[in-house]
Amino acid sequence: MYNFDFEKPSTIADAVAALATEDAQALGGGQTLLPTMKQRLASPSKIVSLSGISEMQGVCKGDDGSVCIGGATTHATVAASASEYPALAALASNIGDPAVRNRGTIGGSLANNDPAACYPSAALASGATIVTNARQIAADDYFQGMFTTALNEGEIITEVRFPVPEAANYQKFEQPASRFAMVGVFVAKYADGVRVAVTGASEEGVFRWTEAEAALSADFSAHALEGLSVSGEGMINDLHGSGEYRAHLVKVLTKRAVAAC
Amino acid sequence: MPKDSGIGASSKRREDVRFLTGTGQYTDDINIHGQTYVYFLRSDVAHGKINNIDTSAAAAMPGVVRIFTGADFEGIGSIPCGWQVTDRHGEPMQEPAHPVLAQGKVRHVGDPIAAVVAESLEQARDAAEAIDLDIEELPAVVDMKAALSDGATKVHDDLSSNLCYDWGFVEENKGAVDEAIKNAAHVTTLELVNNRLVANPMEPRVAVGDYNRANDESTLFTTSQNPHVIRLLMGAFVLGIPEHKLRVVAPDVGGGFGTKIFHYAEEAFCTFAARQINRPVKWTASRSEAFMSDAHGRDHVTKIELALDADNNFTAVRTETYANMGAYLSTFAPSVPTWLHGTLMAGNYKTPLIYVNVKAVFTNTVPVDAYRGAGRPEATYQLERVIDKAARELGVDPIALRRQNFITEFPYATPVAVEYDTGNYPATMDKLEEIADLSGFDARRKASEAKGKLRGLGVNCYIEACGIAPSNLVGQLGARAGLYDAATVRVNATGTISVMVGAHSHGQGHETAFPQVVAEMLGIDENMIDIVHGDSSKIPFGMGTYGSRSIAVCGSAMVRATEKIINKAKKIASHLLEASEADIELKDGQFSVAGTDKSVAWGDVTLAAYVPHNYPLEDIEPGLEETAFYDPSNFTYPSGAYACEVEVDPETGKVTIERFAAADDFGNVINPMIVTGQVHGGIGQGIGQALLENCAYDENGQLLSASYMDYAMPRASDVPFYTVDHSCQTPCTHNPLGVKGCGEAGAIGSPPSVVNAVVDALQSGGHNVTHIDMPVSPSRVWAAMNNA
């Protein structure tokens, strides 16, 4: 690890100010950032910990009934407290191991946008709103490809708002080594239609499977997916599985998610 | 009635108290006043020519003590190879130099180029980044067959090719084997890969070199399975330090699995550098370094043919194997695919004709050497897979086919040059059928099918050879070391005992099991006995722990030394009791005169030995301490039968292990609980190899599975509760304890049954899949189901 300065502000405003320093970086749970720094692959000049900001902590219910999660809330807290949105709580309860869940945060996960991370699929399938210190970003506009998001330099995710669906389920097929999602499918059924978001599979990061959404909006049953298929084109092809295999899993897991709703 | 002490008792592992309460003393816990830290700058290309290394800017960085490069090691020895294999034509293998730090060329990702010694590790890393390296990348050879093709890039320019050796065994049988295969009623052929593995002990490798200028003594603290072997190899062949000036200490070691047998460049470096700078030098591997510098395991590509007559008797086996050596020859690498593999190709079967061909190949990858089982898993896997395939082709029951071909008479001389002393293969198979509840399988399959899963049953046998010996024979086979072991039994005045052993415990439980033997022989409390191991300045010259040899070889030395103790103690007792030595009996720690009620206690005799006031000084010396060296007359041959049941999810290809049963014959068992634990761990590693672990390189020699993000280790949830049994016991006929060794059996015996079970499951679902290479990952199963 290279040397860096460290600040732990207690308000969002102070955090934003601290992040104005050149090459300063926010620290959520450090589950991604710290290993990268230890390997000397990142060299921030300053680390601004968000864990002391109480307004970014916890799960609550918004006026419109949505589940609102503070940007610095850990996976463990979401797993324990997001009971209004059981599929989301279940997703959080199965990220990594207890150590990761007790440190890692929703803001960190969404800011990082790892193509194999779980949360992006929930945010996209739920049509969540990513609230930052500066603005509100619709999930459909937020994810812009592997490790790429709409966030600007120094912008902090302060809250994520999830409209609560009528039914939802997340199916994760684990990569055998990392146990991140080799493919993860989040299906959420709302009054105005069904949304299906897929993580782990595509070289472009999380995406919506729109054909499945149309089919399921017309007939919310696993059967409705029968005639559909996903192409292996553009899917991740690595040591753990081919693009075709991942494409195949997308359909299997979508069916399972619908069946489990 | 289970015993509660001595041989056969499940005494609790006393070493676990310190391991589980954080009071173990591992090499990284050793910190010496004035210690410096070394960081190795390693190659990030698989093959390259070093044009220039400019360390001038780095040397001026804060905290840097000294920077070493290959140039500092000119005139210093090469890291030696401990085994020379002779090829089919009687020629010695090709043996390249292996410098401590790269000289002229780098040959694998991770090859150390320079070593920065600094006041702190971070300073050493900072300075390493300031080294100006000019390396010209060269094409890499990764695939073994490509490495042997004409015009292939050579890993070592001074060798004639990338072929280390082309070994034939038994060469004289080749013609007869070819003939038998040509004339067979049926021949089953199987091509398979025994996947490359990274051992991944929980504790990474560590070395601390120390030098005492006052008496010119060097000490190396290191994570080793065999400190005396390191002292001999490093002292005599690399650094030229005489033994009496070199101490090697392997304190608590957090797992070895073979990869800590070998002498590594980092050990030589720390010892050498400490003398150069006159300060202690410490190196602690990061997990990333472990992936690219610990010797890897397995990595064989094999074609095996099994010939059968019209009655399904095995008539011949012929194999052709390509064995990856990596970029350099690690300490025992050449012996693994040859003498530890070819000699096991008879398995449990009376196949009369066998020919094994092995081509060992240099590639631009990390060196490959022994890993839990070393050669025997590779032999067992191919043999037990091809038998299963043959049974399927012939439409016969795979267990019946095995039973029909079992060796049933002992001693049995195999056509691959070894003699099995004892065994009872039908008995372990009977036991397996019982404990695995094979008769209940059909019902379990139906239940799985009702859930939409395919269920498969895989069975296999194994034979292995432990306690490699005797020394004069292995010397003829090319070993450059002896393979005896040694123990000193030091009885103290009050009757307590320290046993100094050449074996090294790094998880095996020697500190518990070894005292059980001595306690049994003397009839005293186990807790009066302690084991001392791991420090060349304290223990006799033994060969360490690997190849499941500790109790069979070192334990036998300990028995011999204890017998000497008993003989001398009886002389003392006869003097104290004023009786004839021939009449003295030792029972429950009491020496008594046969047929009388006269006796003296163990403690009276030991006290007399050290306070020899009333003592036969004219006949015997005072004191009670004896050493024995034991060189076995043969290997031991544990054997067993294993059964695995899997479920396969036909939609995703995911395999789960539902049941696993192991019936082993380890001969006599000293501590059944420890033996059970060894089998559990071994099966876990075997399941890891079969389902999960895969060390993969891309075509440029970049390590793809360089961390736990991509290298899948088995976890608790990947394995079932095992059913293990070791009640079938045919004691070894040639060692005093009748023991065979149990450390590797689980890892040897389990992979074939897993793969046999997966194939069985897929066949039951109508998929014509005859083989899937390990690891049998979900994507591979899915691909096999959809392409077959």
Ligand SMILES: Cc1cc2nc3c(=O)[nH]c(=O)nc-3n(C[C@H](O)[C@H](O)[C@H](O)COP(=O)(O)OP(=O)(O)OC[C@H]3O[C@@H](n4cnc5c(N)ncnc54)[C@H](O)[C@@H]3O)c2cc1C
């Ligand atoms: C062993 C292991 C297993 C894991 N398994 C899974 C898994 O199964 N599924 C899964 O989804 N993830 C998994 N993860 C990742 C885990 O969820 C991480 O917590 C997450 O990716 C990063 O969150 P963090 O809070 O630790 O962020 P950090 O590591 O602190 O930061 C990551 C990045 O986000 C930025 N950042 C942090 N917080 C904010 C914020 N509020 N606003 C803006 N930017 C911010 C940082 O500057 C940095 O660039 C695993 C991680 C580990 C170590």
